[in-house]
Amino acid sequence: MGATYPLLSACSGKNSSEYLNEKITKIEIFRYDINIPRYFSWGTWHNRQHLFIKISAGDFYGWTETPASKNNPNYQPTEWVKYLEKFKGLTLGEAQKRLASEQVLGSKRSLKMLESLDMALLDLSGRLQNKSAVELLRLKGTNPVPGLYCILDKDENKVRKEAEKSIEQNLGHHLKFKMYGDEKVDLKLLKTIRDVLGDEAVVISDVNKGYKKWKSLDELKSILNRFKANGLNAIEDPAHLKTEQWIQLQEMVGDLTLIPDAPMRPAWKGINTMQKGMGHIYNLHPSTMGSLTHTAKLAHKVKEIGAKVMIGDDSLVGPACSAWQQIAIGVGATWVEAIEKKEDSKTYLECLQSAATKKESNGYYSFKPVPGFGLEIDVNRLKKVSKLYVEI
Template sequence: MKIADLKIYPFQAKRVYSTVTAALGGLANKEGGHSFSDFAVIELTSDEGVKGYGEVSDIPDTMFMPDGTKFTIEQLEAYLAKQLIGKEAFQIEELLQGYPEKNMVDERPDGTVYDIVGCGVDNALLDLIGKSLNVPVYNLFGGKKKDKIWVSWVVYIRGIEYLEAEIAEKVTEGFDAFKLKVGIDPKEDLERLRIIREVAGDKAVIKLDANSGWTFDEAVENLKRMEKYNPAGIETPIPYLDVEGKAKLKSRIGMPILEHVHSPEFGLELLKHDAVDVFNVSTAGAGGMFKARKVLALAESAGKQCLLGSTVECGLGTASQLHLAASSSLITWPSDLIGPKMYLNDFLTAPHVWDQNHLLVPDGAGFGVQVDSELK
């Protein structure tokens, strides 16, 4: 089955509120936060007329093309057409070898790299293959091990006056796990954690995420104050690339350390220093399901538990994450797949289905979701 055509469609999704996270040095990652996200939808058509779709999620305004020119949808379409048209779709590993492309990634201030284009290509290929074989994508990776995925509601940094109502609403919806973004104002972080614990109750799972916002000493001090509210773990407490620092911190605090692992190489470095307890894996980070499975295999060999992180995908990207989680027994922590509730609009014909705090894994050929024809 060869790829006969490729088209890319732009899409912009509005967030329910402007989201703020910390960055290196405890500053806001972006002044005013993010009120919307830009996406690109890759459409592959086979020589048999089958179509597969992949999502390039949450495109930053700092991304460039491989030649250093400014990223545009038109240039991406021309670039991927040269890479993919005429190629055998089943040769997925060979087709993904060119990703991540150095300039064409979402690189965060702390050095975290999300291969969002590679992920979109991976997803489009897998959706195409699944539809051509008339099987769900999870069946390409050993079958479905679970029907629904536990999700933690992500609580971004904003005014405390909004927090109690937000958490109460999510508790009413059935959420019993939360991820609290911290790292800018220690006193406010502590108060926000207190409110979540009070509203959500003693049994709620509350993860913290400092987004590289603290120094080592700040992390020790801040986490010591937060212990009384029993957080389940801390993600990226100090600069992302400071592996030795996290190993040292791990011996100083009384809670698990969670970290984004987007490649087996970085995972091996973390394991070498015994620096983390839980792997945060994502399709957007690793460059798609195919590569994310390799990170999960590494976690399995080391006996590490996992969760699925997120760059806040729309419906198609969320579907690929759900198929990844469904095909793995390692996803035991609540995952951060809040896109279906964080965006006011989407490009799927039908929304994802929730069972309180769980997202149902879509069945059907490919990723089991349909792209709205109006996108085109």
């Protein structure tokens, strides 16, 4: 079964059935471009094209964001328009059912499309019902969560400068950097970061399954232990591993935390495939979960087996950041990587009028419940700074 939202009492004198009968009257797409290079083990993003999407039902609306394209400055959101057109004119109940029908095992639909639409409809639902999206997801956490600063570069000098920026932005307590599957390069980057941050910070790396030449788990363990000896606290997807290999490797590396990411995707599959012992922390990665309701269920299952949850990132810069921060707080995550970026988010933040989340002076993210995900954005200003605007 796909995800459906709890039918809670609505605001504005609407009961549950009236809320479901509200029709989607307008869908707007804003193309927001980022022209700052980001480096991965598998290639480089020279520029990115994100879509901010606003779905309206009369005076009520919901926001979402998706990283739609990269290295394509002439990108046109043709497929998105074609997909979203199917939802124009539907009631909210009909839209939820159509979405849920594809949030299932074997679905051919893009996870980004499913998840992005899910976020907007959940935001819209919450505003209609005067309930926060976190409440609709039945999440109970309220404590602030540390933001995770992320470095996507392999140039040692640039990595040093980025680590220094993390301190300037009060985020030097939790830092993640990309590894590249080359031990010499990766160790150099790790030592550079530790040199800047000292011994107290939590340092995480993500290899995107980049270590490929090992012939035994003992060999892979030796590589990871050398990272641990030089100050690495946790590592995401170090290599392509089967479930039993995850469990064995976590036992072998002891207090170096393994973080399964790829095995959790999408959320409705991760619920059935994840097992106790694969890691100490499990990553719920934006753009790959496919369903926020299933994400909440997956987080609960992780907690049930005595492990912790982190909220990752897909280099988000706009409306989805606050939404994922609220989810992170709701599930009691160890940290949240989906945070607004000083450079990438600058123009968006100039359009932002208010948000339910707040970055505190200590670099933790807090949340005051408001209807939906609660973002208020100056649409006219956003139109002016967007590379493309489409109304459906």
